[in-house]
């Protein structure tokens with residue numbers, strides 16, 4: 001499902017009291033290279049769930065975030081993961097637990113894998129400042 005900014009802006013959220021709302025990616029104090037990747041990927045501002053959840057995850061707080069389909073949850077954990085990993089370290093630092101998405105695998109596994117793969121790969125490549133035209137065919141070469 002594609003992201004709809006107008007619908008996102010009128011979503012009602014309930015969160016823990018000390019959850020701040022960050023109106024921009026800059027205000028989250030993300031790595032400059034990650035910010036560059038996010039903007040190069042085409043995101044101008046965080047969605048409602050990203051405004052709330054990214055800062056919680058990167059601060060190391062155990063976070064449960066729930067929102068409607070297409071509101072930016074996948075991007076929330078992708079961006080958070082890219083912020084906290086040390087790109088120089090060679091060990092595994094992040095894991096995506098796909099079990100929670102079993103129903104999506106049953107419906108459209110290829111589409112799901114493509115989306116997660118595309119988002120993480122594109123942001124990571126932009127982070128590495130690689131020049132890249134994002135089509136599925138080109139991505140499969142990496």
Ligand SMILES: Nc1ncnc2c1ncn2[C@@H]1O[C@H](COP(=O)(O)OP(=O)(O)OP(=O)(O)O)[C@@H](O)[C@H]1O
Nearest residue numbers: 002003043044045046047069070071072073074075
């Ligand atoms: N801040 C943003 N600005 C613009 N587009 C965004 C933003 N965040 C996410 N998107 C786009 O919105 C779409 C849905 O995002 P995402 O897959 O992260 O949502 P989701 O909540 O995980 O959806 P689902 O529950 O269906 O898996 C994607 O095309 C993504 O690129």
